[in-house]
Amino acid sequence: MKNDVIVASWDRILPDEAANRRMLSDIMEYSRKNRKAPVTAAVKRLLPLAACLAVVISFAAFLGIRNNWFVSKNYTVLLESGEKLIYGRSDVKGEACYAYDYEVTDRRLTVEELHDLLPSLAVPEENGLPYAVFKSETGEMLRTELTADDVHIHLAKMGLPLTDCIITGEESTADINGTTVKTGYSISKPNSKGIKRIVFFSEFAINGTSVYLELAGDEEESEQLSQRLSDTVSAMVNGTPPDIAAIKY
Amino acid sequence: MFRSLLRTDKEIEELYERHSKTVYRVCYAYMKNPADTEDAVQETFYRLINKGPWFKSAEHEKAWLIRTAANICKDELKHWRRKCEDIDEHTELRTGDSIETDEVLEAVMELPDKYKTVIYLYYYEGYNSAEIAEILKKPGSTVRNHLHEARGLLKERLGEYFNEK
Numbered sequence: 209m210k211n212d213v214i215v216a217s218w219d220r221i222l223p224d225e226a227a228n229r230r231m232l233s234d235i236m237e238y239s240r241k242n243r244k245a246p247v248t249a250a251v252k253r254l255l256p257l258a259a260c261l262a263v264v265i266s267f268a269a270f271l272g273i274r275n276n277w278f279v280s281k282n283y284t285v286l287l288e289s290g291e292k293l294i295y296g297r298s299d300v301k302g303e304a305c306y307a308y309d310y311e312v313t314d315r316r317l318t319v320e321e322l323h324d325l326l327p328s329l330a331v332p333e334e335n336g337l338p339y340a341v342f343k344s345e346t347g348e349m350l351r352t353e354l355t356a357d358d359v360h361i362h363l364a365k366m367g368l369p370l371t372d373c374i375i376t377g378e379e380s381t382a383d384i385n386g387t388t389v390k391t392g393y394s395i396s397k398p399n400s401k402g403i404k405r406i407v408f409f410s411e412f413a414i415n416g417t418s419v420y421l422e423l424a425g426d427e428e429e430s431e432q433l434s435q436r437l438s439d440t441v442s443a444m445v446n447g448t449p450p451d452i453a454a455i456k457y
Numbered sequence: 458m459f460r461s462l463l464r465t466d467k468e469i470e471e472l473y474e475r476h477s478k479t480v481y482r483v484c485y486a487y488m489k490n491p492a493d494t495e496d497a498v499q500e501t502f503y504r505l506i507n508k509g510p511w512f513k514s515a516e517h518e519k520a521w522l523i524r525t526a527a528n529i530c531k532d533e534l535k536h537w538r539r540k541c542e543d544i545d546e547h548t549e550l551r552t553g554d555s556i557e558t559d560e561v562l563e564a565v566m567e568l569p570d571k572y573k574t575v576i577y578l579y580y581y582e583g584y585n586s587a588e589i590a591e592i593l594k595k596p597g598s599t600v601r602n603h604l605h606e607a608r609g610l611l612k613e614r615l616g617e618y619f620n621e622k
Contacts, residue, residue, distance in 0.1 A: 211580035213619065217562035218581045221482045223495065231495055232473055235502040239469050242506055 283393065283408070283430060285438040287384070289446065293438045294380035295408055298392035311344035313457060317352060321455050325363065328447030329440065331356045340455070347457035359440045362420040365452055366413050370420040384445045387414050391441075393434070395427060406430050408437045415449040464509065473502060476519055480526045482581070486573040487530030489566055491556060497533060501526040520592040527574040527593075534570065564614040572607035579604055 223231065283295040316337045317325070331354065338354035351364040362370045381390050389412040396405040404427040411420045421444075423437040444450065464472075477498065484497040504525055512518040558566070565576055578584045578592060586604060590597040611619050 211619075213561050214565065214576070214580040217559050217565070218482055218577070220558070221485045221556055221562070222478060223481050223491065223498075227491060227495055228477065231477065231498055231502075232470065234499050235473060235506075236466060236469065238499075238503050239464075239466060239506045242503075 282380075283434040285434050287438060287442050289385065289442065291382055291384050293382050293384075293389065293391050293410070293434075293441065295391045295393045295434050296380050298394050298409075308343075308350070312341050312350065313344045314339050314341045315457065316340075317455070322354075324454060325352075325450050325452070326356065326361070326444070328443040328449075329356045329361075342457035344457075349452050349455040349457070351452075357436070357440070358423060359437060360422040360424075362422075363450055363452055364418045364420075366416050366418050368418065370411065370418050384412075384442065387412050387445045389441055389445065391438075393430075403427070406433065408434050410437060410441045412441070412445065414445060415451050417450045417452040419444060419450065464506070469502070469506065472505070472518070475515070476522050479519060479582075480522050483523055483526045483574060483577055484530050485556070486566055486577060487527070487534060487570060493533070497526060497530050500529050504529070523574065523578070524593055531570055561615060561619070564611055564619075567614070568607055568610055572603050572610070575600060575603045576607050576611075 281297070285293045285295070287293065317340050319337065322331050322337065338352050340352035341350045342348065343350055349365070350368060351362070351370075353360070353362050355361065364370050380392070381388055383389075389410055391408070391410045393406055393408045395407075398404050405424060406427045406429075407422060407424040408430075409420065409422045411418075413419070421437060421440055423433050423440075425433045480498050480501050481494060484494045484501070485491075488494045488497055501522060505522070510521060512521065565573065568576065574593060575589055578589045579586070584592065586600045587597055589595075589604075590600045593600065
């Protein structure tokens with residue numbers, strides 16, 4: 209409830225023009241000088257939080273270093289012959305070109321041809337006989353691709369790209385019975401169930417044939433997978449090598 | 458949180474233009490002289506700049522400034538009292554260019570500090586006791602008591618001159 213007498217009395221309470229200008233000027237001056245003050249205050253408020261965060265990060269770093277969280281894991285397999293195959297972390301970085309600059313043709317390999325090609329591996333026929341690509345002009349075999357005991361095998365005439373991707377990373381090379389064998393693995397991001405897929409691969413050239421082997425499975429089975437792939441490598445390198453040149457169209 | 462960083466010079470100037478008279482009147486009721494009133498007004502706006510509160514409306518903005526101004530003045534007076542200084546003497550010393558006040562306003566300024574803001578808000582701004590309680594963040598019963606007591610003191614001092622209509 210307004211009171212006219214009080215309103216009239218209080219209305220007279222006003223700063224004069226000079227005082228008004230002086231106050232406004234000082235306030236604006238203060239505003240310009242102290243505009244950054246809240247940031248400083250905020251930083252001060254955040255200091256304890258930052259300290260806690262630093263402790264947590266240091267602890268995580270300590271655990272990580274101790275448990276090799278930040279180092280890509282290598283899988284090492286000792287072969288019966290005494291050599292080691294080391295699988296380092298790798299990634300697919302690009303695509304290779306499969307195109308031929310000459311005419312090609314294809315047909316399924318026969319059971320006999322398959323056994324001649326991979327004598328050291330038992331290739332089950334129920335997998336279906338694989339197709340092979342031949343050079344039309346000469347009838348020479350250029351490549352084929354098949355699966356034996358879950359291992360995916362690419363065979364190609366030496367000098368041709370083995371797969372349609374280029375893999376780079378920390379692959380290791382080993383000399384097995386005079387053959388340079390490149391090995392590595394790549395790992396996927398976790399799926400909706402948190403399971404990661406791991407793919408072990410190996411690449412080598414033997415007897416005029418380039419060979420690429422690949423075995424994939426859940427990350428939990430890494431040790432078994434790397435062992436199985438190494439056994440396949442060992443069988444192909446130490447046993448009778450594949451001879452792609454022996455098969456004609 | 459960092460609203461004051463977002464307030465430009467223009468916004469602060471506009472805020473000052475909107476509320477400086479109100480803040481000045483509240484401060485004058487406590488400080489009783491232009492010089493200390495000026496200091497208190499400036500301090501009120503400095504706090505606004507530093508704290509950078511966010512206001513949901515112009516009324517909220519005004520309420521914040523009135524409450525802050527009153528608290529600043531009360532703190533300043535407490536500081537003087539702690540130093541055992543005679544406030545009236547202080548007032549006289551600094552009242553070189555004092556504002557001419559009448560008997561009514563002098564009666565208001567003579568009221569105990571706790572009644573001054575309530576009286577200003579009730580009789581000058583025209584708020585009811587519930588709104589004053591909201592502005593000053595005080596219980597409604599406290600505000601009603603203060604109003605009742607202050608009204609009694611003003612009637613005693615001003616007699617029939619204090620017209621409530």
